[in-house]
Amino acid sequence: MQQTQTPTGLQGQTASPYRSYAAIVLRSFMQNKLAVIGFILLILVILFSFVGPIIYGVSPYHTSILKALQPPSAKHWLGTDDLGRDELSRMMYGGQSSLIVGFASAVVSMIIGVIYGAVSGYIGGFLDNILMRVIDILLAIPVLLLLILLVSMFRPSESLLIIVLAATGWFGTARLIRGEALSLRNREYVDAVKALGGSDGRIVFRHILPNAIGAITVTAAFQIGGTILTLAGLSFLGLGVPPPTPNWGSMLSGAATNYIYQNYWWLIYPPGIAILVTTIAFFLIGNALRDAFDMRLRTSGN
Numbered sequence: 001m002q003q004t005q006t007p008t009g010l011q012g013q014t015a016s017p018y019r020s021y022a023a024i025v026l027r028s029f030m031q032n033k034l035a036v037i038g039f040i041l042l043i044l045v046i047l048f049s050f051v052g053p054i055i056y057g058v059s060p061y062h063t064s065i066l067k068a069l070q071p072p073s074a075k076h077w078l079g080t081d082d083l084g085r086d087e088l089s090r091m092m093y094g095g096q097s098s099l100i101v102g103f104a105s106a107v108v109s110m111i112i113g114v115i116y117g118a119v120s121g122y123i124g125g126f127l128d129n130i131l132m133r134v135i136d137i138l139l140a141i142p143v144l145l146l147l148i149l150l151v152s153m154f155r156p157s158e159s160l161l162i163i164v165l166a167a168t169g170w171f172g173t174a175r176l177i178r179g180e181a182l183s184l185r186n187r188e189y190v191d192a193v194k195a196l197g198g199s200d201g202r203i204v205f206r207h208i209l210p211n212a213i214g215a216i217t218v219t220a221a222f223q224i225g226g227t228i229l230t231l232a233g234l235s236f237l238g239l240g241v242p243p244p245t246p247n248w249g250s251m252l253s254g255a256a257t258n259y260i261y262q263n264y265w266w267l268i269y270p271p272g273i274a275i276l277v278t279t280i281a282f283f284l285i286g287n288a289l290r291d292a293f294d295m296r297l298r299t300s301g302n
Contacts, residue, residue, distance in 0.1 A: 025214075028292035035292075038284025045278050049095030060089040060246050072266055079266040081251075082258070091270055094246035098278070101161050101241070102228035108166035109227075110220050113173025118204050118212070120174070121181025132178065138171050147230070151239040158241055161234070165227055173219050180212040187211075214293035218286055225282025232275045248275050 029035050053060075064084035072079045078088035120131040150164045184190065185208065193203050209216070234240045235249025236256075243250065248271040255267035 025289075025292045029288050032288040032291060034284050035288030038281045038288065041277055041281035042285065045095060045274070045281065046099065049092055049099055052092040053089065053096075056089060056092065058086045058089040060085060060093045061244055062086070069264060078270055079264075081254075081267060087266055087270065090246040090251060091248070091274060094248045094251055094271065095274060095278075097158065097241050097245060097247045098228055098231060098249070098275075101158055101165070101231055102224055105162040105165035105169065105231075106220065106224040106227045108162065109169035110173055110216070110223055112166065113170030113219075114177050114209065114212075114216055116170065117174035117177030117179075118181045118209055121178035122185050122200065122204050122208055124182065124185070128178075132175070135171050135174055143168050144230075144233070147234060148237070148239060151234060156239055156242050158245075161231065161241065165230060169223065169227060169230075173223065176215060176219055177212060180215050181208050184208045184211050214289075218290045218293065221282055221286030221289055225279045225286065228282070229275065229279050 062085060064080075067076075067080050067084035068082050070076060070080045070084075076086050076088070078086075078091065081087055081090070116131070120128045146168055147164060150168075151160070154160055181204075185203075190203055190207060193207060231240060231247075232249035232252070235247045236253040238250070238253065240249050241247045252268065252271040252275070255264065255271070259267055
């Protein structure tokens with residue numbers, strides 16, 4: 001009886017048919033210490049923002065002038081602001097606003113950028129040149145000024161911020177995915193699908209995009225972190241989520257404007273640290289995902 005030999009991968013390891021794409025990426029991701037740190041930080045931020053208010057049970061909107069600007073105490077763990085509102089509760093609800101707007105706008109911008117870039121890269125030729133020139137023109141416009149213009153034209157709200165951030169955040173994603181599509185459209189499996197009569201739409205959505213999942217996932221992680229940072233910047237300028245809804249950027253702006261030279265540290269440092277930690281968490285995850293997908297490609301021999 002002839003024994004079938006299984007191919008061996010790098011470093012002399014026996015390749016298993018059950019060692020899937022996701023398993024290789026997940027294993028490489030979990031072996032990255034910075035990735036684990038970023039993932040733990042993100043989980044803590046999510047728990048703090050969405051589970052914390054249930055446990056803490058203090059309203060972020062209750063005002064009391066008699067309790068204004070009180071330092072941290074057993075009753076108010078992070079003190080109170082200038083209207084007597086509990087600062088820790090506002091931090092928790094501000095995290096909800098920042099994460100929801102940041103995540104939703106990043107997802108929408110990713111969808112736009114991925115489809116635009118995949119179609120442009122797959123079609124190529126004259127239409128690809130036109131689509132890329134449009135991207136070049138949009139990238140030449142200062143994004144922050146465009147955001148300020150769009151937000152100032154309408155009354156700010158969470159829905160408007162999601163739309164505006166999504167509409168201005170997909171340009172870089174489109175160029176990146178376009179490059180992936182240019183590379184993937186010449187692969188053998190694409191030629192095979194064409195030979196079998198597969199439509200262009202099927203090739204793009206069933207073959208090119210799934211094989212670009214690595215670039216898409218990595219870009220999404222960076223996109224969410226960058227969007228949260230951009231939202232904080234807009235809120236700092238007074239163009240974010242309107243009051244009384246808490247937001248880390250607006251909390252930091254109010255404290256830095258009125259109390260930066262006074263000893264009210266609990267109004268300044270917590271929202272700034274929260275923005276920093278959340279952004280770092282997504283960037284660490286994005287870097288680790290990029291390394292994990294690169295490891296998968298080296299292991300598979302591509």
